[in-house]
Amino acid sequence: MSVDVKQLAINHIELDNQGQSKAHYRPSLVEATVAVAHLVEQLHLAYNGKPAKGYAVFNADKPQQVVTALKDWQQQTSDFTVLANTATAELEQQLTAHQLPEHGYFLVCHYRYLASEYILFCLLGSKDHFALSDELELATSRHLDIARMQLAARIDLTAYQTSEQQGNYLSFIRGRAGRKVADFFLDFLGCEEGADAKANSKMVLASVEEYFTAAEFDNNEKNDTRKQVYQYCEERAKSGQEVVLAELSAVVDEQEQQGFMRYCQEQQLAVSDQFPVEVKELKNLVKFAGQGGGLSLSFEQTLLGDRVQYDAHSDTLLIKGTPPNLRDQLQRFVQGYSSFEHKAKGE
Incomplete structure (x- = not known):
């Protein structure tokens, strides 16, 4: 990398008395x-590893x-320090306005990765670490808590300059606070929500499955392609x-590489040339999961249709061959219960 x-x-943003x-x-x-x-x-x-991101575009009314x-x-009428300090001052005001008691180190970074340039804004907390010298003297050091990054936003400068109309550049x-954090960032950066990554992901799922039917993929082709799309x-x-x-x-279709794209156009599906997705929403391509x-x-x-059979009428799953x-757990439980039952009957 x-x-x-x-x-x-x-x-640095701190909280006063x-x-x-x-x-x-x-x-x-x-x-x-x-x-x-x-x-x-x-x-x-x-x-990049944070799930459930929001996407936005700048709004002149903000x-x-x-x-x-x-x-x-x-x-080039001002330097990067002016941008960083302006963002810091606005962050200070919006944290107070939204009553978010957040503090820490505010980083504003301009960097390039691959063919894109970005500006990342993030407020990081810190934590103390302890160390012992060879003479067993205790020392402390303060580390940025990157793993708990929660207040952060990023502008894709390349997308902003070349395809601003797509609304995916910010x-x-x-975060865990949901709507409150979303509102905070919309005000902090002067923007409104744009592309919906969750909706895009569901659209990809539905469109790919529809294409399988239209292109008459067999089951093996479907399964292989689902994995490749997810990857x-x-x-x-x-x-x-x-x-x-x-x-x-x-x-989606290695033999007809523009086939899926033409299908989306012919069916007038609202699929952009480029769009963000949420990976967790695409897991149904390769795995079913649920709890409750x-x-x-x-x-x-x-495994569905093979080792796992589902009866939609009775809402029943039949699983052949357990992990x-x-x-082992089931057999031990059943055997133990049977032994206890026999002893209770005096057998």
Whole structure:
């Protein structure tokens, strides 16, 4: 993996005695060293690995402080420090306005990965680590808590400059607080929600299955293709890239590589040339899973109709051949219960 760090700014947001956010500014940018490159690489991977992202576009009816600073920086009428500090000041105000008691280190990073350039905004907490010297002296150090990244957003500068109309260039982590965090980022960056990754994923599922029927795929072809589609989408999501319809079409049908794309056009399906997806929504391509009422169950889709039979009328699953560890537990339980029953009857 190769992340090319262009510029990195780090400021600090703390909470005062009244619980209000207060920003502290670093006077200069962080020098781009090997350690900084490794840090940004970890941030990139952590952000890509976060599920349930929201996607947005800039909206002129929203606060424009960050957008204006971004455009000034792009036009080289101001430097990156101005952009980072403007974003920090707006973050401070929006945290207070939305009553989010968050604090930590606010990183604004401009970097390139593969063919795309990004600006990542993230507020990270910290945690203390303890170490002992050879003389058993105790020392502490403060580490950025990248694993718990929750407040973060990223602008794909390349997509913003080349395909702004598609509405996929700005993403943010929805976080555990759900709608409140979504509203916060929409106000912080002056944007409104755009592409719906969850809806895109469901559309991919439905469209691929429809194409299987139209192209008369047999069961083996369907199963193999489902795996390949899932792997392709997963790889794109992990690298922080969108699904490309032309590439997806080639994965769906290797013999007729534009067949799926033509099918989407002929059926007037609302499929963009590029779009984000949520990988977890695509897992039905390769696996069925669910839980509730004290039951948790999952199995590979290829088993349906073979070792697993489903009767929709009675809502019953028949499973032939259980996993060895489950079978062992069941047999031990049944044997134990039978032995207890025999003893109770005096046998």
